[in-house]
Amino acid sequence: MSGHILVTGGAGYVGSHACKALMRAGYVPVTLDNLVTGRQDAVLYGPFEFGDLADRARLDEVFARWQPQAVMHFAAFSEVGESVRDPGKYWRANVVGALNLIEAALDSGCRRFIFSSTCSVYGDRDGVSLDEDTPTSPTNAYGASKRTIEEMLEQFERSHGLSSVIFRYFNVAGADPEGEIRERHDPETHLIPIVLEVAAGTRPHVQMFGQDYPTPDGTCVRDFIHVSDLADAHVLGLRRLERGEPGAVFCLGSGNGFSVREVVDAARRVTGCTIPALISGRRPGDAARLVAGSSKARRELDWEPTRSDLDTMIADAWNALTKAG
Numbered sequence: 001m002s003g004h005i006l007v008t009g010g011a012g013y014v015g016s017h018a019c020k021a022l023m024r025a026g027y028v029p030v031t032l033d034n035l036v037t038g039r040q041d042a043v044l045y046g047p048f049e050f051g052d053l054a055d056r057a058r059l060d061e062v063f064a065r066w067q068p069q070a071v072m073h074f075a076a077f078s079e080v081g082e083s084v085r086d087p088g089k090y091w092r093a094n095v096v097g098a099l100n101l102i103e104a105a106l107d108s109g110c111r112r113f114i115f116s117s118t119c120s121v122y123g124d125r126d127g128v129s130l131d132e133d134t135p136t137s138p139t140n141a142y143g144a145s146k147r148t149i150e151e152m153l154e155q156f157e158r159s160h161g162l163s164s165v166i167f168r169y170f171n172v173a174g175a176d177p178e179g180e181i182r183e184r185h186d187p188e189t190h191l192i193p194i195v196l197e198v199a200a201g202t203r204p205h206v207q208m209f210g211q212d213y214p215t216p217d218g219t220c221v222r223d224f225i226h227v228s229d230l231a232d233a234h235v236l237g238l239r240r241l242e243r244g245e246p247g248a249v250f251c252l253g254s255g256n257g258f259s260v261r262e263v264v265d266a267a268r269r270v271t272g273c274t275i276p277a278l279i280s281g282r283r284p285g286d287a288a289r290l291v292a293g294s295s296k297a298r299r300e301l302d303w304e305p306t307r308s309d310l311d312t313m314i315a316d317a318w319n320a321l322t323k324a325g
């Protein structure tokens with residue numbers, strides 16, 4: 001089935017890759033974005049509507065114009081450290097923004113909703129592999145805002161028949177294998193793009209935040225998932241809703257943990273560059289180890305990540321960065 005899909009945050013990193021996957025699957029992704037962190041030149045695969053989730057009248061206009069059959073909701077603030085310093089920003093933009101969007105969707109008759117959540121909803125559960133049944137206990141406003149939106153979706157499913165698929169992403173990495181779009185945050189805070197900026201010579205060194213964690217080499221361990229594999233999961237989630245299956249939560253990770261040090265070593269291997277690395281103190285809010293333990297998305301959505309080995313993710317990000325010049 002094809003049709004228009006409203007993609008909030010479609011000018012951002014994950015949203016732009018989702019738009020490409022939707023376009024390839026025969027849908028028309030309509031991006032709604034206020035460009036606070038996204039870029040209009042990443043909106044390549046469907047129409048663009050400038051707008052802010054806070055502006056309910058604008059949301060109503062966009063729903064009336066395109067009559068989307070589903071919403072994919074990526075737009076949010078998503079920096080853990082910032083959410084600790086400024087929780088109000090996260091509650092207002094993420095939670096109130098999502099509530100406006102849900103109500104605008106329902107008022108327009110749209111009852112399919114796909115939501116970007118995060119493994120930050122689990123808080124710091126060192127040593128445990130995290131799956132859909134792991135109890136949530138967010139430790140910062142970012143994770144708490146995402147968990148609250150999950151609860152809102154569960155409540156609107158019961159009260160208004162809004163069907164939702166909630167994806168809890170682990171660490172998203174890589175870039176479009178064709179290099180058309182990539183991760184471009186300013187300032188960049190994520191490990192892999194920072195390491196690649198060092199390789200490209202635009203940053204002098206990478207700081208490794210902490211080497212005294214209870215992990216094999218003392219640096220934090222993360223589960224990285226390729227952004228294109230993640231985008232494919234969203235199309236599969238949409239098809240699940242089209243089939244009329246009930247809403248569900250899925251963790252999206254590879255199930256493999258890599259330490260910060262292993263990521264830096266892999267980037268040296270893939271790029272052939274030296275990549276100076278310094279050890280510095282822990283970054284507040286970081287959990288020692290966040291690794292997905294679930295195969296529910298593989299089982300129930302038939303999702304099969306194909307590019308989520310570490311070297312391929314780094315190579316795709318590197319190719320996209322060097323292609324962009």
Ligand SMILES: NC(=O)c1ccc[n+]([C@@H]2O[C@H](COP(=O)([O-])OP(=O)(O)OC[C@H]3O[C@@H](n4cnc5c(N)ncnc54)[C@H](O)[C@@H]3O)[C@@H](O)[C@H]2O)c1
Nearest residue numbers: 009011012013014034035036037038052053075076078172
């Ligand atoms: N990147 C990751 O590793 C990761 C991990 C877990 C979850 N997520 C979630 O995935 C989603 C996308 O993350 P990303 O890395 O692509 O971020 P991003 O900053 O690249 O994209 C977010 C987009 O939303 C837009 N936006 C933000 N607030 C808006 C508002 N009020 N109205 C309209 N547009 C708005 C921004 O301009 C941007 O284009 C977020 O919800 C994030 O919490 C990302």
Ligand SMILES: O=c1ccn([C@@H]2O[C@H](COP(=O)(O)OP(=O)(O)O[C@H]3O[C@H](CO)[C@H](O)[C@H](O)[C@H]3O)[C@@H](O)[C@H]2O)c(=O)[nH]1
Nearest residue numbers: 078118119120171189190191194207208209220260283286
């Ligand atoms: O310059 C850097 C940047 C990061 N790191 C380390 O690399 C690891 C990964 O850090 P990222 O900032 O790349 O990613 P996070 O794990 O902090 O955050 C990501 O996953 C979270 C869920 O855990 C949220 O969803 C968030 O939006 C998403 O960016 C962490 O141990 C961090 O301390 C460094 O050592 N040096």
